[in-house]
Amino acid sequence: MVILDGLGDLPVAGLGGKTPLEFAATPVLDRLAGLGRYGLVDPIGRGVMPNTHSGCGVLLGVLPGDVGRLKRGPIEASGAGCSLQPGDIALRCNFATLESDAEGLRITDRRAGRIEEHTAELAASFSHMDLGDSVSAQLHPTDQHRCVLVLSGPGLSAQVSDTDPGDHAMPAYVGRCQPLSDEAGKTADKINLFIDRAHDLLSVHPVNRLRVHEGKLPATGIITRGAGEEFRPENLVRQNGLKAAVVAGCNTVIGLARKVGFETRTDARFTAAADTDLQAKMTAVLELFGQHDLVYVHVKAPDLFSHDRQPENKSRFLECVDEALEVLDQAGVMIVIAADHTTDSNSGSHTDDPIPALFYQPGRVAERPGQPVNFGESLCAGGNMPRQTSNSLLLTVLQAIKSAPAD
Numbered sequence: 275m276v277i278l279d280g281l282g283d284l285p286v287a288g289l290g291g292k293t294p295l296e297f298a299a300t301p302v303l304d305r306l307a308g309l310g311r312y313g314l315v316d317p318i319g320r321g322v323m324p325n326t327h328s329g330c331g332v333l334l335g336v337l338p339g340d341v342g343r344l345k346r347g348p349i350e351a352s353g354a355g356c357s358l359q360p361g362d363i364a365l366r367c368n369f370a371t372l373e374s375d376a377e378g379l380r381i382t383d384r385r386a387g388r389i390e391e392h393t394a395e396l397a398a399s400f401s402h403m404d405l406g407d408s409v410s411a412q413l414h415p416t417d418q419h420r421c422v423l424v425l426s427g428p429g430l431s432a433q434v435s436d437t438d439p440g441d442h443a444m445p446a447y448v449g450r451c452q453p454l455s456d457e458a459g460k461t462a463d464k465i466n467l468f469i470d471r472a473h474d475l476l477s478v479h480p481v482n483r484l485r486v487h488e489g490k491l492p493a494t495g496i497i498t499r500g501a502g503e504e505f506r507p508e509n510l511v512r513q514n515g516l517k518a519a520v521v522a523g524c525n526t527v528i529g530l531a532r533k534v535g536f537e538t539r540t541d542a543r544f545t546a547a548a549d550t551d552l553q554a555k556m557t558a559v560l561e562l563f564g565q566h567d568l569v570y571v572h573v574k575a576p577d578l579f580s581h582d583r584q585p586e587n588k589s590r591f592l593e594c595v596d597e598a599l600e601v602l603d604q605a606g607v608m609i610v611i612a613a614d615h616t617t618d619s620n621s622g623s624h625t626d627d628p629i630p631a632l633f634y635q636p637g638r639v640a641e642r643p644g645q646p647v648n649f650g651e652s653l654c655a656g657g658n659m660p661r662q663t664s665n666s667l668l669l670t671v672l673q674a675i676k677s678a679p680a681d
Contacts, residue, residue, distance in 0.1 A: 275570045275610040275671065276602075277333055278595065279326060279524070280577025282616030282629035282651065286585040294579075294589040294619060295630065296650035300596040302603055303611065303632070307649040310609075310634035313657030317615055317664045323626040326526050326577070327500075329614025332664040334520070334530055334570065335510035345432065345502025346526070350422040353529030354414045358504040363430045363461060365423045365498040367413070368438060369393060372448060372473055372495030379448040379473055379495060384441065385419040387491035388578075390547075392481045396493055397421060399475045405464045413472075413496070416525035417546040423468065423498060431458035436499035437469060441581065442623045448497055465498060472496040509534040510665075511568060514672050519562045521555050522572040537566070546574040548591055552598035560605055567675050580617035588619060608678070609634045610671055611649075612664065630654040631667060635674060 283293040290297070316322070317329040318341060324332075327349050328341050336344065347364035358364055371383040393415035400413040409427030416422060433455035439446040451465040473495040476482060482492035511518045512535060520531035523544030531538045539558050543551035555571050562569045573595060579588035602609055613629040630651050647653055 275333065275568065275612055276599070277330060277527075277570060277572045278576050278592075278611065278613050279330075279572065279574045280580050280615060280617035281613035282627055283580060283585070283588070284616070284618045284620060284625070284627065286619055289585055289589065293651050294576075294585045295592055296648060296652060297585075298589040298592040298596070300592060300649060302596045302599045303649040304647050306603065306609055306611070306634040307632045307653065308647045310632055311657070311659035312630070312632040312647075312649065312654050313659030314628035314651075314654045314661045315612065315631040315664055315667055316628045316661070317613070319663055321626050323624055324615040325624060326524075326614050327530060329664065330527055330572065331507075331530055333612055333614065333668060334534055334536070335512070335518075335668060336507045336534065337510065338663070338665050340507040343505055344507065345505070346500025347422065347432075348502045348504055349529040349533065350416060350420065350500075350525055351414070351424060351529065352532045353525035353527075354416050354422050356414055356422065356424055358424065359426065360504075361426070361428065361430055363425045363432050363501055363503060365425075365465070366500040367421045367423050367496050367498050369396065369419045369421060369493035370495050370497045371491045371493065374473065377447060379469070381439070381444065381446055381448060381497070383491050384438070384444065384497065386493035388547075389419050389485075389491075389493050393419075393421065393493070395481050396476060396479060399479065400472065403468065403471065405467055407460065407464075409460075409464050411464070411468050417523070419493070420525060421496070423496070425461065425464060429457070430461045430464075431455060432461075432501040432503050433458040434462045434465060434501050437465065438497035438499040442621075448495065451498070461501075469496055469498070506533055510668060511536075511672065514676065516567040516672065516675060517565070518568040518570065519566045520570045520572065521558045521562070522570075523550055524572055524574045527572040531570075536570075537562070547578060548575040548587070550575065552594060553601075556598050556601045559602065563607065568671075577617050580619045581622050583619055583622045585619035606636050608636070608671070608674060610667070612667065628661065631659075633659065633667070633671065
C-alpha cells in the first residue's frame with residue numbers, strides 16, 4: 275500500500291483546470307488503474323476532514339471508533355522514540371518564526387521556513403526545563419520544523435486547547451492555551467509559560483542569529499497542538515492474523531506504526547520532504563515482502579507542495595513517484611494507491627474532499643485495450659470501485675491478501 279500524503283487536490287487554474295495528479299504524466303498509475311479498480315475514498319467519512327495521523331491511522335488498521343482517541347502529540351513522541359510515563363502529556367509542536375508586539379506573539383511563518391538544520395541544538399535549550407510545581411518540559415526534534423513537547427509531573431491533563439492557529443487562520447497570533455476541563459488549568463498555564471520562555475530563549479539563540487545572517491527565517495518560537503496521553507489502539511491488520519511493516523521517513527507515520535505494533539524501516543535517505551529517495555524506499559518494500567503479508571510505504575512530499583501552494587512542483591513530484599512505482603509493478607504484487615487526505619494547492623489547506631485510490635491485483639482483471647485512463651480525481655469520480663471509506667478499502671485489501679494463493 276502506497277500512501278501518498280495529501281494526494282487528493284482540487285482543480286488549479288494554472289494547470290488548465292486539472293488537479294496536480296491529473297496534470298502529471300503517470301503511465302504506471304494509469305496502467306494499474308486501467309487493469310484494476312479505482313474510485314473515490316473518504317478517509318474517515320463523508321464531510322469529515324482528516325489529518326495525517328487520522329487518515330494514515332485508518333489505513334494502518336486503526337478501528338474507526340478509536341480514531342478520535344488518536345492524538346498527534348503521543349504519536350509524534352512514539353516516532354521520536356520517547357516512552358511516555360503515566361501522567362505525561364505530549365504535544366506536537368512546530369518551530370515557528372514569531373515576532374513579539376503589543377498584542378502578543380505574531381506568527382510570520384508557522385514552519386520557520388521549513389527549517390531542516392540545527393533543530394537538535396535549538397531543542398537542547400529546553401532540556402528538562404523546570405516549569406514549577408514539579409512540572410518539567412522536554413523538547414524533542416523530529417523532522418524539519420516538527421518537534422514534540424513532553425510535560426512530566428503531577429496533576430497534568432491533556433484537555434487543553436491548541437496554540438497553533440493552523441494554516442487556515444493565518445495571519446494570526448499564537449493562541450493562549452486554554453483549559454478544556456476543570457482539571458486542566460495547571461497544564462494550560464505551564465504550556466503558556468513554556469511558550470513564553472521558548473520565545474525568549476530562541477530569539478537570542480546563536481542558530482537563529484546565523485539563520486538571519488544567511489537570509490533565512492529564524493525559529494524564534496514554539497506553537498503547540500494535539501495534546502494527548504499514551505494510548506495504544508486495536509488494529510485490524512493484526513486482528514486478521516497478518517504481519518505488516520511500514521517504510522517511511524515521516525515521524526508521524528513511524529509513530530503510528532510503532533503504536534500498532536508494525537515493523538518500521540527507516541533510513542537517512544527516507545525523508546519527510548521532496549529529497550526522499552523514492553527508489554530506495556521501493557527497494558526496502560521489496561526486501562520486506564518475504565517476511566510480511568502487507569508492506570506500507572509512505573511518501574510525504576505531495577502534501578508539502580500543496581501546503582506551500584506549489585501545484586506544478588506537486589505534479590512533477592508525482593511523476594517521479596510514478597516512475598519509482600515501476601519496480602513494484604514488475605514484481606507482480608498487489609498494489610494499493612491510497613492517501614490520508616486531500617490538500618488543496620490553491621488554499622494550502624486540508625479539505626474534506628475524497629481522495630483518488632486504486633487497487634490492482636495481478637491476473638485478477640483482464641486488460642481493457644482501447645480504454646486508456648488518466649488516473650486522478652475526475653476519473654475516480656466515475657470509477658469502477660464504489661465510493662467508500664478507507665476502513666472499507668482496507669478490509670477489501672485484507673480479504674484479498676488472506677484469500678490469495680500461497681506462492
